[in-house]
Amino acid sequence: MSADSPRVDFGHRVLVLRRRRFAVRLDRRSVIVCAVLAAAVACMAVLALMTGSYHLSAAQVVSALAGGESELIHAIVVEWRLPRVAAAVVFGAALGVSGAVFQSLLRNPLADPGIIGFSQGSYTGALIVILVVNGTYLQLVGGALLGGMATAVAVYMLAYRRGVQGFRLIIVGIGVSALLGSLNTWLMIKADLDQAMAAAAWGAGSLYGVSWSQVLVGGACVLVFLLLAGMLSRPLRQMELGDDAAASQGIRVSPVRLGLIVVGVALTATVTAASGPIAFISLVAPQIGRRLARTAGITLAPAAFVGALVCLAADYLAQHVAPTPLPVGIVTVVLGGGYLGYLLFTEARRRL
Amino acid sequence: MTALALRQDGPGTSAVPGPRRRLLGLAVALALLAVLLVLSVMIGSTSIAPSVVWDALFHSSSGIDEFAIRDYRLPRTIVGLVVGVALGLSGALIQALTRNPLADPGILGVHAGASFAVTVAVGLLGVRDVQGYMWFAFAGALIVTLMVLALGSTRQGSSPVVLVLAGVCIGAVLGGAREALQLTNPEAFDAMRYWNAGSVVGRPLDVVWPILPFFAVALVLAFAASGPLNAMALGDELAAAQGVQLVRTRALSVLALTLLAGGATAIAGPIGFVGLMVPHVARWIVGPDQRWIFAYSILLAPSLLLVSDILGRIVMRPSEIPVGIVTAFVGAPVLIALARRKKASGL
Amino acid sequence: MTTTPLRRRGAALVAALLSTTLVLTACGSDGDDADDTGDPTAQTRTVQADNGTIEVPADPQRVATIGNTTLPFIDLGGEPIGVTEESATNVARLPEDQQATYASAKILATSADEVDLEELATLKPDLILVQIPDAEFEAIEKQLELIAPTVFFGLDAEWKALADGIADAGNVADALSQQKKEFGDKVAKIQETYGEVIDGTSFVDISRGDFNDPGTFYIADIGCSEIARDEVGLDLPEAAEGADPLAYESLSFEQIGELSKYEVITYPVDAEGQPTEPFVPVVESNTWKALDAVKSGRALGVFCPGNNSYGAAIRYLDSLDSALATLPAEE
Incomplete structure (x- = not known):
C-alpha cells in the first residue's frame, strides 16, 4: 500500500547523469524487480488472509471483507487477520528503508539503526517497563521509544567531536550497545521466568494482536518518514562517493547526515513501538534488494519492497507453518539470514 | 587499570614506542596480571x-x-586466566585476519554455534551439567566456524567483508532457531538465561584440563602466523610479493582462533567484548606489529576478565554478577574514551 | 500502578488486600443466581475480576485456561478444553489423574505468549480464565471477550485469592472448600505436633534451579517455604519489605559456609526423596558436607509439588510433616 510511494522519486536522475546506456539498463531492471516484488507481496497478502486455524472458505473471507458473515467471522477476517497483513507490509517496508539509509550513510554492509544503539536501548527501555514497573502496553511502548532515542542521542553525542565521523560513530555504538546488552542480560537474569519469557517474546518482535489503530497511526508515521527518506535519497547517493565529493557538489554534509540518521531511526522506532524490535530486516533487505536489482550501491525502493515481502512471508511462516505460533522476528532472522547466505554463496561461485 | 597503562604510553599509533619501552610495558602488564591473580584468590563474596x-x-x-x-x-x-588468554588472542587474530576493527570472535559464528549446540543439548537431549554441554559448545563452535568459512570463501581466498557477512548470516539463522527452541521450551530458556551471560563460576578444573592442549596448539599456530600477518596488513598483493603464503597463513590463523574462541566459549559461555576491545587497546599501546599485539592481548585480556570477575563478586554482595556482564561495564567506557581521544584508528 | 513484579509466587502482603476484594466478590455473586432449574448453561451470574464485572455461565461446561490459571483450575477438579502449555517439570509433578486431564486439553500456545486465538474460537469455549501480565492481556482482551466471557486475574493475585476467583468463576467452589478445610487441618496438625520446634528453631530453605549458573544456589524465600513461613509459622528468612525476594539473588557456592548460622536447612527433593537434579551439585560439594547441620542430620529434604493451589500446598505440607519428624531431638 504505502510501500510504493518512495518508488516514484528516485532512481533515474542520478544515474542518468553519469553513464547513459548503463544507467537506463539498470533502472529498467530496478523497476521490473520492484513490480515483481509488489506482485509477490499482493499474492502473499491474499494467501495470509485465507489462512488461519479457524477454517474459513474463500467465499466466507470475501463476504466478510464485504461486510457479511457473523460477528465472529467478520472480526476474524477484518479485525484480526487484515491489520496483521497490513502491518507486516508497512512495517517491513519501513525497516528495509531504514536499513538502506544506514548502510548507505555509513558505507558499511553491517550497519543498521542498531549500530547507534537504538535496538539495545529500546530493549532496555522495554525490559525496565516489563520487569521493574510491570507496566501497561502503552508504557512499554513509551519505555522502548524513550530508551531507543536516548541511546541514539547519547551515542551521537559521545561520537561528536567537531563533527561526526563514521568510524567513531561505529566504535562508540559498539561500546554503548555492549554496555546495554550486558544490562539487558542482567535484567533478564534477575527476572522471574515468566516475566523473562514475556520480555524475550516482546524482544523477538511480533505482530501478534496488532490492531487497526496501531496500523493506521504507525502507517501514517511510516509514510511521512518514507517521503522524507525519498527526498533525502539524492544527497545520500552523492555522499556515498565520500564526504568531500558530496560537499564539492553543494551538499551540506553534516545537516543532511543528521537528517538521514533521524529518518532512519524514526522509521525503526515506529515499527518497534507497534510490534517490538523485528530483527534483521533492516540488515538484509537492502543487501538483497541491491543484489536483485543489481544496482551499484544501496537503493531505497528495492529495499522497501524486499522488506515488505520478507516481513509478510516471515509472519505467514511464523503463524501457520511453524509447529507452534512464533514471534515473526525469529522467522525474519532465519529467513533473511538464510537468503542472504544463499546470495553470498551464489555470488562467490559466480566470481570463480 | 588498562587506562592507566595506556596513559603512560602516550599518543599511540603515530609514535610507536621503542622495543625497550614495549618490553617494559609488557613487564608492567605481567605484574598487573600477577597482582590480579592473587587478589582473585583473596577477595570473594565471603x-x-x-x-x-x-x-x-x-x-x-x-x-x-x-x-x-x-x-x-x-x-x-584459573578459569578466568585461561579463558581470558584465549579470548584476547583470538580477538587479536580475527582483527588481524579480517583487517576489520568490528571483528570479534563472535562474528565468525563461534558464539552462535556454541549457544545453539548448548540449547539443543539442554532443551532436546536433557543435558544438565557443565561437563556435559561443554563438548556440545566446543563442537558447535568449531562446526559453525567452518561453515562460515566455507560460505565466506572463494577460490582466491576469503574477502574479509564476505567472511563477516557470512558469519552474520549463519549466526542469525542459528540464533533464530535457538530462540524459537527456547521460546517453545521454557525449561531450556530458563537454563540458557545464565549460560548466555558468560561466567567463570562453578566450572570445575576437570572441564578445563581437556581444553588446554587445544589452546597450546593454537598458541603456537598464532605466533607462527604473526609474521606473515604483519606482511598481510599491507595488502595481499604486497604480502604475496614478499613470499607470504596467503592461503596457509589464513588457514592457520583461522584454525587457531577457532580453537581458542570455541574452547573459551565452551568453558565460560559467550563472553563478548573482551576479544573485541583488548586487541584495540593493545594496538593503541604498541602499534601495528602483530607479535606485540598478540603478547599484550594475552596479558591484558585475562586482566580485564579478572578485574571484572572480582568486581562482580563484591559490588552486590552477597550475590554475584556473572563476569560476562561486568566486562562490558568495565571495558566499554574505556573503549569509548579511547575512540574519542584517538584519531580514527584504522588497521 | 502495580509496582512489584510478581507472578505465581506472589508475596502474601500484597495479596491480603486483593483477597479482601475477592471475598466481597464471592459474596456478591451468589445472590445473583437465578433459580437452579432449567438448562444450566443458559443461566448466567456475574463475577468480579481484575477486568471488571463479568457475566459468566452459571455452570460453565467448556472452560479454556490461559497462563497461570491452568494448574489451579485442574487442581480444583476442573477439566479445561484448551490450555496454554505448562513446563514438563510442572506437569511431571502433578498427580496422575491431573496429568491425564492436562493431556486431554488442546494446547493453545507454548507458554502463555501468542495464544492461538482462532484455534481458541474453534473450540467454542463458554468461559476463559486468564492470568498473564497486564500488558499481554491488554493486547488480546477484546479478541478474547468476543469469543467467550473472560475472567482475568492480574499477576499480583496471590495463590489463595486466585483459587477463590477460579473456583467462583468456574463453578468448582465445593472442591475448593473441601481443599481449604484439609489445608487448614494439616496446618493445625503440624503446628500442634512441632510447636516447640517452630518456636525455637531457625530454619533456612535453599534451592537451586536449572536456571542457576553452575556453582550458584539461592535462598528460597518464595515458593513452598513461603507457606511454611506464613501459614505454619516456621522461622524462615524473608526479604525486606519492598525489596526483591532473596531468591532472585544467586549466591556462589562459597556462600554455603554462611548457612552455618541457621539451625535447620531444608532443600528440595523429588517425590521419591532424592535431591532434585539441579540441586545435586550442592549436596556433592565439600562445603555442604562440612556443614554442622548436614553432619548432625538437621538438613531436611522436602518435596515441593507446586505452590499455586491448595492441592499442591497440601502435598507439600505432608512432605514437610514427615521431614520434621526425622529431626533429631535437641539435647
Whole structure:
C-alpha cells in the first residue's frame, strides 16, 4: 500500500547523469524487480488472509471483507487477520528503508539503526517497563521509544567531536550497545521466568494482536518518514562517493547526515513501538534488494519492497507453518539470514 | 587499570614506542596480571582471612573456608586466566585476519554455534551439567566456524567483508532457531538465561584440563602466523610479493582462533567484548606489529576478565554478577574514551 | 500502578488486600443466581475480576485456561478444553489423574505468549480464565471477550485469592472448600505436633534451579517455604519489605559456609526423596558436607509439588510433616 510511494522519486536522475546506456539498463531492471516484488507481496497478502486455524472458505473471507458473515467471522477476517497483513507490509517496508539509509550513510554492509544503539536501548527501555514497573502496553511502548532515542542521542553525542565521523560513530555504538546488552542480560537474569519469557517474546518482535489503530497511526508515521527518506535519497547517493565529493557538489554534509540518521531511526522506532524490535530486516533487505536489482550501491525502493515481502512471508511462516505460533522476528532472522547466505554463496561461485 | 597503562604510553599509533619501552610495558602488564591473580584468590563474596587462604593453599586443613578457597576461588581464578588468554588472542587474530576493527570472535559464528549446540543439548537431549554441554559448545563452535568459512570463501581466498557477512548470516539463522527452541521450551530458556551471560563460576578444573592442549596448539599456530600477518596488513598483493603464503597463513590463523574462541566459549559461555576491545587497546599501546599485539592481548585480556570477575563478586554482595556482564561495564567506557581521544584508528 | 513484579509466587502482603476484594466478590455473586432449574448453561451470574464485572455461565461446561490459571483450575477438579502449555517439570509433578486431564486439553500456545486465538474460537469455549501480565492481556482482551466471557486475574493475585476467583468463576467452589478445610487441618496438625520446634528453631530453605549458573544456589524465600513461613509459622528468612525476594539473588557456592548460622536447612527433593537434579551439585560439594547441620542430620529434604493451589500446598505440607519428624531431638 504505502510501500510504493518512495518508488516514484528516485532512481533515474542520478544515474542518468553519469553513464547513459548503463544507467537506463539498470533502472529498467530496478523497476521490473520492484513490480515483481509488489506482485509477490499482493499474492502473499491474499494467501495470509485465507489462512488461519479457524477454517474459513474463500467465499466466507470475501463476504466478510464485504461486510457479511457473523460477528465472529467478520472480526476474524477484518479485525484480526487484515491489520496483521497490513502491518507486516508497512512495517517491513519501513525497516528495509531504514536499513538502506544506514548502510548507505555509513558505507558499511553491517550497519543498521542498531549500530547507534537504538535496538539495545529500546530493549532496555522495554525490559525496565516489563520487569521493574510491570507496566501497561502503552508504557512499554513509551519505555522502548524513550530508551531507543536516548541511546541514539547519547551515542551521537559521545561520537561528536567537531563533527561526526563514521568510524567513531561505529566504535562508540559498539561500546554503548555492549554496555546495554550486558544490562539487558542482567535484567533478564534477575527476572522471574515468566516475566523473562514475556520480555524475550516482546524482544523477538511480533505482530501478534496488532490492531487497526496501531496500523493506521504507525502507517501514517511510516509514510511521512518514507517521503522524507525519498527526498533525502539524492544527497545520500552523492555522499556515498565520500564526504568531500558530496560537499564539492553543494551538499551540506553534516545537516543532511543528521537528517538521514533521524529518518532512519524514526522509521525503526515506529515499527518497534507497534510490534517490538523485528530483527534483521533492516540488515538484509537492502543487501538483497541491491543484489536483485543489481544496482551499484544501496537503493531505497528495492529495499522497501524486499522488506515488505520478507516481513509478510516471515509472519505467514511464523503463524501457520511453524509447529507452534512464533514471534515473526525469529522467522525474519532465519529467513533473511538464510537468503542472504544463499546470495553470498551464489555470488562467490559466480566470481570463480 | 588498562587506562592507566595506556596513559603512560602516550599518543599511540603515530609514535610507536621503542622495543625497550614495549618490553617494559609488557613487564608492567605481567605484574598487573600477577597482582590480579592473587587478589582473585583473596577477595570473594565471603570474607576469609589471608591466613586461612594461605592454609587452604599450602596445607591440607579441612574447614569450610578452606574448602571454599580450594574448590571455588582457586578454580575460578584459573578459569578466568585461561579463558581470558584465549579470548584476547583470538580477538587479536580475527582483527588481524579480517583487517576489520568490528571483528570479534563472535562474528565468525563461534558464539552462535556454541549457544545453539548448548540449547539443543539442554532443551532436546536433557543435558544438565557443565561437563556435559561443554563438548556440545566446543563442537558447535568449531562446526559453525567452518561453515562460515566455507560460505565466506572463494577460490582466491576469503574477502574479509564476505567472511563477516557470512558469519552474520549463519549466526542469525542459528540464533533464530535457538530462540524459537527456547521460546517453545521454557525449561531450556530458563537454563540458557545464565549460560548466555558468560561466567567463570562453578566450572570445575576437570572441564578445563581437556581444553588446554587445544589452546597450546593454537598458541603456537598464532605466533607462527604473526609474521606473515604483519606482511598481510599491507595488502595481499604486497604480502604475496614478499613470499607470504596467503592461503596457509589464513588457514592457520583461522584454525587457531577457532580453537581458542570455541574452547573459551565452551568453558565460560559467550563472553563478548573482551576479544573485541583488548586487541584495540593493545594496538593503541604498541602499534601495528602483530607479535606485540598478540603478547599484550594475552596479558591484558585475562586482566580485564579478572578485574571484572572480582568486581562482580563484591559490588552486590552477597550475590554475584556473572563476569560476562561486568566486562562490558568495565571495558566499554574505556573503549569509548579511547575512540574519542584517538584519531580514527584504522588497521 | 502495580509496582512489584510478581507472578505465581506472589508475596502474601500484597495479596491480603486483593483477597479482601475477592471475598466481597464471592459474596456478591451468589445472590445473583437465578433459580437452579432449567438448562444450566443458559443461566448466567456475574463475577468480579481484575477486568471488571463479568457475566459468566452459571455452570460453565467448556472452560479454556490461559497462563497461570491452568494448574489451579485442574487442581480444583476442573477439566479445561484448551490450555496454554505448562513446563514438563510442572506437569511431571502433578498427580496422575491431573496429568491425564492436562493431556486431554488442546494446547493453545507454548507458554502463555501468542495464544492461538482462532484455534481458541474453534473450540467454542463458554468461559476463559486468564492470568498473564497486564500488558499481554491488554493486547488480546477484546479478541478474547468476543469469543467467550473472560475472567482475568492480574499477576499480583496471590495463590489463595486466585483459587477463590477460579473456583467462583468456574463453578468448582465445593472442591475448593473441601481443599481449604484439609489445608487448614494439616496446618493445625503440624503446628500442634512441632510447636516447640517452630518456636525455637531457625530454619533456612535453599534451592537451586536449572536456571542457576553452575556453582550458584539461592535462598528460597518464595515458593513452598513461603507457606511454611506464613501459614505454619516456621522461622524462615524473608526479604525486606519492598525489596526483591532473596531468591532472585544467586549466591556462589562459597556462600554455603554462611548457612552455618541457621539451625535447620531444608532443600528440595523429588517425590521419591532424592535431591532434585539441579540441586545435586550442592549436596556433592565439600562445603555442604562440612556443614554442622548436614553432619548432625538437621538438613531436611522436602518435596515441593507446586505452590499455586491448595492441592499442591497440601502435598507439600505432608512432605514437610514427615521431614520434621526425622529431626533429631535437641539435647
